[in-house]
Amino acid sequence: MKYMDEFRDGELAKIVAANIAREADSGHRYNLMEFCGGHTHAISRYGLSDLLPSTVRMIHGPGCPVCVLPIGRIDLAIRLALEHKVILCTYGDCLRVPASDGLSLLKAKARGANVRTVYSTMDALKLAQDHPGKQLVFFAIGFETTTPPTAAILKQAQALGLKNFSVICNHVLTPAAMHAILAGQGGERLDGFVGPAHVSTVIGSQPYEPFASDYGKPVVIAGFEPLDVMQAILMLVRQVNAGRAVVENEFTRAVTREGNKKAQALVNDVFELRDAFEWRGLGTIPLSALKLRPAFAEFDAELRFDLQYHSVPDHKACECGAILRGEKRPQECRIFGTVCTPENPVGSCMVSSEGACAAYYTYGRFKGMAVVAA
Amino acid sequence: MCLAIPARIEQVNGADNAIVNLAGVRKEISLALVEDVVVGDYVIVHVGYALQKLDEDEALRTLALFAEVSELENSSS
Numbered sequence: 304m305k306y307m308d309e310f311r312d313g314e315l316a317k318i319v320a321a322n323i324a325r326e327a328d329s330g331h332r333y334n335l336m337e338f339c340g341g342h343t344h345a346i347s348r349y350g351l352s353d354l355l356p357s358t359v360r361m362i363h364g365p366g367c368p369v370c371v372l373p374i375g376r377i378d379l380a381i382r383l384a385l386e387h388k389v390i391l392c393t394y395g396d397c398l399r400v401p402a403s404d405g406l407s408l409l410k411a412k413a414r415g416a417n418v419r420t421v422y423s424t425m426d427a428l429k430l431a432q433d434h435p436g437k438q439l440v441f442f443a444i445g446f447e448t449t450t451p452p453t454a455a456i457l458k459q460a461q462a463l464g465l466k467n468f469s470v471i472c473n474h475v476l477t478p479a480a481m482h483a484i485l486a487g488q489g490g491e492r493l494d495g496f497v498g499p500a501h502v503s504t505v506i507g508s509q510p511y512e513p514f515a516s517d518y519g520k521p522v523v524i525a526g527f528e529p530l531d532v533m534q535a536i537l538m539l540v541r542q543v544n545a546g547r548a549v550v551e552n553e554f555t556r557a558v559t560r561e562g563n564k565k566a567q568a569l570v571n572d573v574f575e576l577r578d579a580f581e582w583r584g585l586g587t588i589p590l591s592a593l594k595l596r597p598a599f600a601e602f603d604a605e606l607r608f609d610l611q612y613h614s615v616p617d618h619k620a621c622e623c624g625a626i627l628r629g630e631k632r633p634q635e636c637r638i639f640g641t642v643c644t645p646e647n648p649v650g651s652c653m654v655s656s657e658g659a660c661a662a663y664y665t666y667g668r669f670k671g672m673a674v675v676a677a
Numbered sequence: 678m679c680l681a682i683p684a685r686i687e688q689v690n691g692a693d694n695a696i697v698n699l700a701g702v703r704k705e706i707s708l709a710l711v712e713d714v715v716v717g718d719y720v721i722v723h724v725g726y727a728l729q730k731l732d733e734d735e736a737l738r739t740l741a742l743f744a745e746v747s748e749l750e751n752s753s754s
Binding site for chain 2: 304305306307309310312315316318319321322325326339340341366367368369394396422423424425426444445446448449451452455499500501502504505527530531533534537553554555556557558563565566569655657
């Protein structure tokens, strides 16, 4: 496919890999965080870490919406589906996230809850129109990429005057999470960020500028194809070597400094900042998520069904929190690949294909294992 | 979650609706989040919405960047 195949070319990858090897100073360790799960997935799937010199270490960030969603939020959706008998729609990634009482949305469905997977918010709206006698709730998750489609559908629901459609909003903000990571204990050792691809198509490159100017951390926005990631790593190595910290954009084919103004305006019309939101692993972060504006209150499922959020601790053995903060690697979790697998996930990072644990399990769990003759 | 794929606009139906071609599969998408999209443009499609147009000149420039052998080698050879 155009704009995909050419950005996966193995011969070009060798050139970029050789450039990185040549320019990465052997006396320096480069600790680079790829914020997005999409980048984590590309690094694992294409074996990019094997193309990097040992001095360049990629640390996986929290940019996976399913991974950072705390158990208490999933509980809200499960309760709605089981107790209020609504039709609960969400994106497929959410269904298998373990929640309280050994439940997940999928297991709630097995108990008779009406849980549906949708590809698009438009499908959720259509379902509401097709079932006028039922309340339909869309469980909305995602970073800035996924927020504009939720805003668009809320505008449409308002225009149509739909009375049986509402949304549980779990949309979160990338820059707030980056601030939290830099302010945390692991922030100091980071040398730079591979910045988001599709989030940046919406918000532009400008919101990352404080990370360079205030924290002195270079940011290079990169596409999700393997060559994009490799080139961004090279650009970060160059900035570190030169002692520079600026925002650079490798993904110029889709990202501008200003981003998508039309999408931003729509999001701003429908949503406002929440005072605080709990993230798995990062804790409660002020001004890090969105909620519906008062003008859209009738579409806010948290108000309509008087939902009360309760914080629930993660499974004791699960290291998702430390992994999401970049403090631990998936293999350092003692239940990784044994008790916790994609078929039977204990923590959220094993659920979504963008989760660091799922990516390692799928593409790298045998790496480094000694080969023994049969 | 942020998965999105580049697709070619095959047909524009009214203000906010289009048909794209995703490697041979025709799919209806929304143009509610983008402006000035015409047939032949490539857009990034995410959960049924075009998020942004792709700039072909910039893509070619980036591809050329990948092929650039770093200056360090030039100076040492």
